Each structure stands twice: as structure tokens, then as C-alpha cells.
Amino acid sequence: MKNERIDLREALIREAIGLLGNGPADLSLRSVARAAGVSAMAPYRHFEDKAALLGAVAAQGFAELRDVLEVADARAEGGAALVEQGLAYIAFAQRRPSLFRLMFASVDLACIPKPAGMSAYAVLARRVASVAPDSSEVSTLGCWAMVHGLATLRLDRRIEAGSEADRSVLMLLTAAIVGR
Amino acid sequence: MKNERIDLREALIREAIGLLGNGPADLSLRSVARAAGVSAMAPYRHFEDKAALLGAVAAQGFAELRDVLEVADARAEGGAALVEQGLAYIAFAQRRPSLFRLMFASVDLACIPKPAGMSAYAVLARRVASVAPDSSEVSTLGCWAMVHGLATLRLDRRIEAGSEADRSVLMLLTAAIVGR
DNA sequence: CTCCGAAGTTTACAACGTAAACATACGGGA
DNA sequence: TCCCGTATGTTTACGTTGTAAACTTCGGAG
Numbered sequence: 288m289k290n291e292r293i294d295l296r297e298a299l300i301r302e303a304i305g306l307l308g309n310g311p312a313d314l315s316l317r318s319v320a321r322a323a324g325v326s327a328m329a330p331y332r333h334f335e336d337k338a339a340l341l342g343a344v345a346a347q348g349f350a351e352l353r354d355v356l357e358v359a360d361a362r363a364e365g366g367a368a369l370v371e372q373g374l375a376y377i378a379f380a381q382r383r384p385s386l387f388r389l390m391f392a393s394v395d396l397a398c399i400p401k402p403a404g405m406s407a408y409a410v411l412a413r414r415v416a417s418v419a420p421d422s423s424e425v426s427t428l429g430c431w432a433m434v435h436g437l438a439t440l441r442l443d444r445r446i447e448a449g450s451e452a453d454r455s456v457l458m459l460l461t462a463a464i465v466g467r
Numbered sequence: 468m469k470n471e472r473i474d475l476r477e478a479l480i481r482e483a484i485g486l487l488g489n490g491p492a493d494l495s496l497r498s499v500a501r502a503a504g505v506s507a508m509a510p511y512r513h514f515e516d517k518a519a520l521l522g523a524v525a526a527q528g529f530a531e532l533r534d535v536l537e538v539a540d541a542r543a544e545g546g547a548a549l550v551e552q553g554l555a556y557i558a559f560a561q562r563r564p565s566l567f568r569l570m571f572a573s574v575d576l577a578c579i580p581k582p583a584g585m586s587a588y589a590v591l592a593r594r595v596a597s598v599a600p601d602s603s604e605v606s607t608l609g610c611w612a613m614v615h616g617l618a619t620l621r622l623d624r625r626i627e628a629g630s631e632a633d634r635s636v637l638m639l640l641t642a643a644i645v646g647r
Numbered sequence: 648c649t650c651c652g653a654a655g656t657t658t659a660c661a662a663c664g665t666a667a668a669c670a671t672a673c674g675g676g677a
Numbered sequence: 678t679c680c681c682g683t684a685t686g687t688t689t690a691c692g693t694t695g696t697a698a699a700c701t702t703c704g705g706a707g
Contacts (some may be wrong), residue, residue, distance in 0.1 A: 295655095305566070315693080317695080322639075326669075327694095329654080329655055331696075332655065333654095336695080372670075391619070401569060404625070420491050429639055429640065431620065432614075432617040433616055434612075435616040436611065436614070437608075437616075439571070439572075439619055440571075440611065440612060440615055443571050444576050445506040446612075458608070459643050460613075460639075461608055463642060475685085495663060495664085496664065505686070506688075507664090507688095508665080508688085516664080517665090637684095
């Protein structure tokens with residue numbers, strides 16, 4: 288029955304996320320199939336190709352990121368909530384480095400369902416809009432870029448500073464945005 | 468004579484950069500060897516493995532980036548020079564997307580000669596220090612992160628805005644840094 | 648019961664990174 | 678001059694990958 292189909296499909300996504308834990312190099316279509324206990328060609332019944340599977344994995348990652356941002360946002364108010372979101376974003380990237388990289392760099396956009404990526408963005412945009420109603424577009428872009436930059440530079444080992452430095456940087460930007 | 472060695476070594480790097488023009492997917496060790504007109508194993512006489520070759524390519528990229536930043540920095544003074552550097556950084560990423568990605572995400576750090584990556588960073592740090600002597604560390608980090616975030620998000624098709632938006636965002640941050 | 652479509656398997660191929668063994672040619676000591 | 682070690686490259690080989698094609702199997706609709 289159709290349940291089986293969905294079972295394997297989701298099992299593949301789950302196993303892929305699991306394999307991402309051991310570095311992105313271990314993530315091949317075949318290794319995912321092996322982990323799920325099926326033949327190398329079985330995934331093609333559920334995904335167009337490897338990129339499609341990775342896209343589904345990325346979508347899962349975006350959903351998780353959105354949840355993380357929402358929780359963080361609720362921990363404070365006003366500009367401070369912005370800082371909390373930023374720190375949470377960076378922490379997420381550090382906790383799941385391979386997944387984070389996959390979500391952005393590796394998979395081309397066509398493979399990621401649009402709502403997935405957008406819902407995480409919306410959490411940020413909403414908070415920025417509440418804090419700086421005018422210029423909220425530029426401010427949102429700036430926040431995202433700065434946080435994303437910190438996260439990726441850290442993942443790529445280009446910077447080593449810890450969360451105190453992150454907080455300082457984020458507060459600097461937040462101050463500029465909130466005005467004054 | 469030793470000239471030949473250096474010739475092939477540099478030819479490989481050159482061909483690799485050339486192949487990067489057609490998307491990073493076309494860049495295999497074998498394809499580079501083919502482009503240079505040698506056998507598939509020849510590169511191993513000059514590079515430990517594929518990552519080492521990519522590291523050399525990345526180093527070349529960093530040198531180019533540093534030059535670009537220096538030229539841009541010379542186009543203005545004070546905070547405006549900061550904005551110029553940022554725009555140049557983003558423009559570089561857009562002009563050579565695959566090379567830029569290679570420089571950061573793909574190659575692990577051990578394969579990149581340290582001075583290569585550092586000299587580009589120094590150009591930014593110097594200007595920030597001249598503009599905001601106190602807090603120059605946090606400010607430099609912030610500038611780099613924001614610019615890098617804009618560049619990578621654009622590369623990954625996560626944002627579509629043009630250079631006017633970039634300029635606005637950069638000016639916002641610069642204002643916060645220069646103080647007041 | 649029959650038959651069909653969906654789910655999975657087996658087999659096959661080209662391309663990849665790289666290990667190992669071999670060829671070749673050049674420069675310096677005997 | 679001869680000779681030999683070292684640097685440079687080639688050939689061959691192996692295991693892994695993504696994926697195309699042809700097959701099996703099987704549960705439900707007619």
C-alpha cells in the first residue's frame with residue numbers, strides 16, 4: 288500500500304540526515320540506500336536523482352531552523368530578540384555543520400520546496416519589521432547576511448571567535464537598525 | 468630541468484582555474500590533467516592529492532581577491548573606502564563564483580598556504596583600524612561577516628537584490644562602526 | 648482469475664580518485 | 678666516458694560513485 292512508499296521515502300531522508308553526521312563525504316546515494324537496507328537503485332523510485340533527495344533533506348533542515356529561530360525569538364523582545372535569533376542561527380550551523388552547508392551551498396534551489404526556505408526567513412523578517420518598520424527590507428537583508436556570514440565563516444574555520452564576539456557584533460548591527 | 472616541473476605545476480593550476488569557469492562540476496583531477504595534456508596520474512608528481520591542487524588554486528584566488536580589495540580601497544577614504552571594499556568583495560564573488568566557493572567552502576584549511584588567506588583579510592583590517600581604532604576587532608569581524616554573507620547568499624541564489632541594496636546595507640553597518 | 652502498475656532488484660557503464668609498477672631521461676661522480 | 682640515482686611521467690588496476698535499462702514481484706481492480 289501507499290504507506291510503504293512513504294515509509295521508504297522518509298526512511299531515506301532520515302538515514303541521509305544520520306549519515307550527514309559523519310561528514311558530508313560519507314553521503315552518497317548508495318550509502319543512503321545501504322543504510323536503509325535497500326538496493327542502490329531503490330531511491331530512484333522516490334527521488335528523481337541524488338539532488339532531489341538532498342533537496343528533501345535540506346527542506347527538513349529549514350523546518351528545523353525555523354523552529355529554532357521561533358523559540359529563540361520568544362526568549363526576548365525588541366532588538367534583543369534579534370540578537371537571540373542570530374545566536375540561535377549560528378548555533379544551529381555549528382550543531383549540524385553538514386546539514387547547514389547542504390541547505391545553502393550544495394543543493395541548487397530548484398530541488399528545495401520553496402515554502403521550506405521561506406518560512407525560516409519569515410521569522411526573521413517579522414521581528415525586524417516589528418523593530419524597524421521603515422527600512423525593514425534593507426535591515427532584514429543586513430541581519431541575515433551578517434548572521435549567515437558569521438555562521439559560514441565559522442564553519443569554514445575562517446574565524447575562531449566564540450559567542451561573546453558574535454553577541455558583540457550582532458548588538459552593533461542591532462543598534463544601527465533600531466535607529467539612533 | 469626544474470623549470471619543467473614548475474611549468475606543469477603552474478599549468479595545472481591555470482587549467483584548473485579555467486575549468487572552474489564551467490561550473491565546479493567539471494573540475495576533476497582527471498579533467499585538469501586532460502586539459503594540460505598529461506596523463507591522469509601526472510598531477511600527483513606535483514600535488515599530494517586533489518585537495519592540494521584545489522588548495523593551490525584557492526591561494527591564487529586569495530591573491531587576486533587581495534588585489535581587488537586594495538584597488539577598491541584606494542578609490543575612497545574613511546568609511547566610504549569600507550563600502551568600496553565590500554562592493555568589490557561581492558563583485559569578485561559574482562565574477563568568479565566557483566573560484567570563490569572553492570576558496571571558502573570546499574577546500575579544508577590545511578591545503579591553503581596561510582599567508583594567502585591572510586593578506587586579503589589584512590587589507591580590510593587595516594582600513595577598519597584606521598576608521599575605528601577602538602573596537603576595531605569586532606568591527607572588522609562584523610564587516611567581513613556581513614560582506615561575506617551578502618556574497619554567499621547571492622551566489623547561492625538566496626537573495627536577488629542588486630548592488631544598490633548592497634550599498635545600503637553596507638552603509639548602514641559602516642555608519643554603526645564609524646560611530647554616531 | 649487476470650492483468651497492470653508500482654516498488655524494488657540486478658546488471659551494466661562511464662567517470663572519478665588514487666595506489667603500484669613501470670618507463671625515461673638528465674645531471675653528477677667514477 | 679660510462680653509469681646510476683632521482684625526478685617526471687605513463688600504464689594498468691581497483692574500488693566507489695551516479696544512473697540507465699531491463700528484469701522481477703506483488704497487491705488490488707476489473
